[in-house]
Amino acid sequence: MTQRKIRVMVAKPGLDGHDRGAKILARCFREAGFEVIYTGCHQSPEQIATAAIQEDVDMVGLSCLSGAHRYLFPKVAELLKEQGANDVIVIGGGIIPDEDFKMLYNAGLKAIFTPGTPLTEIVEWVKNHVAPRS
Amino acid sequence: MEKEKAKKIREGDVRTATRLIRNLEDCIPEAKQTVKHIFPYTGKAHIIGLTGSPGAGKSTLTDALITSYRGKNKTVGVLAVDPTSPFTGGAILGDRIRMQKHAEDPEVFVRSLATRGALGGLSNAVGDAIHILDAMGKDIILVETVGTGQQEVEVINHAHTVIVVLVPGMGDEIQLMKAGIMEIADIFVINKADRDGAQQLHALLETMLNMAHDFPGGWRPPVIMVENIFDQVPFRAKIAELAGKINEHYGHLKDSQLLVDRLRRKMMVEIKEALRTLILEPILRELTESGEFEHMIEKLISKESDPYTLIEELVKRLKKDIRSRSSQNK
Numbered sequence: 001m002t003q004r005k006i007r008v009m010v011a012k013p014g015l016d017g018h019d020r021g022a023k024i025l026a027r028c029f030r031e032a033g034f035e036v037i038y039t040g041c042h043q044s045p046e047q048i049a050t051a052a053i054q055e056d057v058d059m060v061g062l063s064c065l066s067g068a069h070r071y072l073f074p075k076v077a078e079l080l081k082e083q084g085a086n087d088v089i090v091i092g093g094g095i096i097p098d099e100d101f102k103m104l105y106n107a108g109l110k111a112i113f114t115p116g117t118p119l120t121e122i123v124e125w126v127k128n129h130v131a132p133r134s
Numbered sequence: 135m136e137k138e139k140a141k142k143i144r145e146g147d148v149r150t151a152t153r154l155i156r157n158l159e160d161c162i163p164e165a166k167q168t169v170k171h172i173f174p175y176t177g178k179a180h181i182i183g184l185t186g187s188p189g190a191g192k193s194t195l196t197d198a199l200i201t202s203y204r205g206k207n208k209t210v211g212v213l214a215v216d217p218t219s220p221f222t223g224g225a226i227l228g229d230r231i232r233m234q235k236h237a238e239d240p241e242v243f244v245r246s247l248a249t250r251g252a253l254g255g256l257s258n259a260v261g262d263a264i265h266i267l268d269a270m271g272k273d274i275i276l277v278e279t280v281g282t283g284q285q286e287v288e289v290i291n292h293a294h295t296v297i298v299v300l301v302p303g304m305g306d307e308i309q310l311m312k313a314g315i316m317e318i319a320d321i322f323v324i325n326k327a328d329r330d331g332a333q334q335l336h337a338l339l340e341t342m343l344n345m346a347h348d349f350p351g352g353w354r355p356p357v358i359m360v361e362n363i364f365d366q367v368p369f370r371a372k373i374a375e376l377a378g379k380i381n382e383h384y385g386h387l388k389d390s391q392l393l394v395d396r397l398r399r400k401m402m403v404e405i406k407e408a409l410r411t412l413i414l415e416p417i418l419r420e421l422t423e424s425g426e427f428e429h430m431i432e433k434l435i436s437k438e439s440d441p442y443t444l445i446e447e448l449v450k451r452l453k454k455d456i457r458s459r460s461s462q463n464k
Binding site: 002003004005007026027029030031032033034035036037038039040043044046047048050051053054055056084085132133 | 152162219225
């Protein structure tokens with residue numbers, strides 16, 4: 001019987017190998033009933049964008065703790081757009097200073113979550129803002 | 135519309151293809167209409183199944199095989215299946231982690247699927263997903279099952295060549311004698327063969343194979359030992375050996391009656407699958423929506439009826455419906 005499901009990808013761009021948070025979030029999304037593609041650490045924005053397209057995800061969650069988010073996050077959003085996948089929602093998380101929020105939103109990110117955010121808040125955000133596409 | 139989509143897929147459009155797979159997973163009825171226009175263009179790819187216990191190294195071997203086939207300029211499609219939670223319906227699809235180095239190669243298309251309750255180690259959408267990759271023109275299609283136990287043998291209904299991946303330390307020879315997954319291998323891989331117990335496993339497996347007095351079509355499954363991936367040179371040599379055996383097996387299928395046998399088995403499954411989606415599911419949907427399903431459950435609990443009587447009555451009613459509909463059409 002017809003059943004739409006939210007598909008999301010959790011990815012870690014760049015050289016940062018601290019994936020505890022990303023893994024916990026992936027697990028949390030699974031428990032919320034989403035299908036979660038996890039691609040592991042050390043991904044280039046190109047790898048992430050291609051994987052997101054091949055997997056037909058509704059949302060990409062990027063995690064970065066190294067400070068390179070100002071380049072990596074917008075680059076993923078840009079590559080998705082370039083390949084006609086601008087309907088894929090991009091969100092970000094990690095150690096992100098307040099003053100960077102504006103440029104990330106301008107680059108197309110739809111939400112940014114920083115350390116201390118309750119997991120339930122992120123799951124709720126996804127449920128409210130991401131609809132499985134048809 | 136459906137024809138247009140099918141054409142795009144045949145031209146290799148990844149977005150259309152992956153979306154169609156999704157619509158099939160989600161059981162959107164129109165998706166099957168598109169498959170109608172794809173089916174005539176299938177049957178060219180060599181479909182290879184990989185199965186084995188969780189953590190045996192299926193994804194890593196899949197990745198190595200992609201590299202090997204790309205080296206021979208073959209295009210590759212991968213369908214990687216991981217389990218759906220029976221409680222939340224969610225899934226972690228993590229096979230792709232091992233294959234990400236091919237993400238920027240446009241000739242490699244990797245798609246992860248969740249089982250969504252299917253029991254045979256695959257997803258119900260996998261048969262059609264294979265057709266889609268086939269129609270896209272992929273030379274090789276690698277189908278990776280969920281981590282399997284003993285009994286998830288569904289992959290033989292879809293693949294030409296089945297690779298069963300074993301690792302040392304998973305039990306004694308009785309495990310190798312059991313029915314199920316040990317019977318479906320066209321090729322055995324003993325992975326992580328640098329670990330303790332690998333030689334013993336190899337010997338036991340060979341003994342088991344020697345006891346078989348008859349192999350279908352005369353193909354005795356070869357056993358390939360694959361050692362430590364971090365020792366790249368010998369690892370790659372083993373993968374080359376594996377790719378060689380896979381190719382040899384395909385040749386053997388083509389030269390014997392076996393390819394036709396497998397094709398017939400595959401088509402049988404396709405018909406059963408179509409019966410399920412086009413007959414069983416619409417009936418179930420109607421029963422659920424009309425509330426009759428609930429009534430049936432209550433009748434069984436109260437022992438007012440039994441399952442067979444209930445369905446016999448239903449079948450009678452459905453037959454009558456069909457007859458009156460066809461007489462109206464006349």
